[in-house]
Amino acid sequence: MISRTLLILAGLWCTAALAQQAPDSTSSQPQVKVNLLNVCTPSAEEQKEIAAAFARIPKQPLFSDDFEISHGVSTLTDAPNFLQPGPGTHVAGEPSVARYVRIRREFSVQALFASVQYSFSDDGQTMVETLVLHVRDPKDLIQVSMDDSASAIGSAANMVAANTPVNRVRLERFGKSSVALARCSASQNGPAPDQNVYEPLFRGASEVLTNYRRLLGVGRIVPAELAQIPGASTNPDTKPKSAKAKAQKK
Numbered sequence: 001m002i003s004r005t006l007l008i009l010a011g012l013w014c015t016a017a018l019a020q021q022a023p024d025s026t027s028s029q030p031q032v033k034v035n036l037l038n039v040c041t042p043s044a045e046e047q048k049e050i051a052a053a054f055a056r057i058p059k060q061p062l063f064s065d066d067f068e069i070s071h072g073v074s075t076l077t078d079a080p081n082f083l084q085p086g087p088g089t090h091v092a093g094e095p096s097v098a099r100y101v102r103i104r105r106e107f108s109v110q111a112l113f114a115s116v117q118y119s120f121s122d123d124g125q126t127m128v129e130t131l132v133l134h135v136r137d138p139k140d141l142i143q144v145s146m147d148d149s150a151s152a153i154g155s156a157a158n159m160v161a162a163n164t165p166v167n168r169v170r171l172e173r174f175g176k177s178s179v180a181l182a183r184c185s186a187s188q189n190g191p192a193p194d195q196n197v198y199e200p201l202f203r204g205a206s207e208v209l210t211n212y213r214r215l216l217g218v219g220r221i222v223p224a225e226l227a228q229i230p231g232a233s234t235n236p237d238t239k240p241k242s243a244k245a246k247a248q249k250k
Helices: 002-021 044-055 156-161 196-215 218-227 243-249
Strands: 063-076 096-107 113-122 127-135 141-150 168-173 179-182
Touching: 044 141, 044 168, 044 179, 044 196, 063 218, 096 218, 113 156, 113 196, 113 218, 127 156, 127 196, 141 196, 156 218, 168 196, 179 196, 196 218
Parallel strands: none
Antiparallel strands: 063 096, 096 113, 113 127, 127 141, 141 168, 168 179
């Protein structure tokens, strides 16, 4: 009887030991953390962060002599994440070709920001302006970005002269999730949210972009740089028709 009891106890001990050594299938799986940005209705604390970042952007910066101006053509296989299609918007499955211009200047003496970059992009259907300010010594804030878009302007010269208002703002933070604010429209899940409380932030971002358009000479540089891109006078999305198609028309 005693030997049988010892045998049972030994078996239980071995089972417990094996259970401790066996890898936990749940803990061995990599943990995935997903941060969802509330871009339509950021919290009061996030609004304060956005306003504080705007307040630190210099209105009359001192630029160094170094600068960069570039232009080119880029093929986009996915829609930019800052463009939120509205109801009834058709997003083409084919890659779109966009002409772009970039202007970059360095700040010579600034406590917070080290450089500013302006980008203009035109894919033949939508024109997008983006302004990004990079922090010199990132500790909490890394960069501040803002952009606008329009689809019925007509030309790049009209777009940059129209002072199109900003429709999206984003703060990239060090070791934390980003803070973002965007214009939100109605969707299938419900009506458009009430964003009246965020109007001062949208207005502040638009003032920053308007000021840096002037400081960077965007109205003069962008049309001139786009004109240097081969085929700039044609729609970049327009595909040449085949000889067979032309013959059929005749």
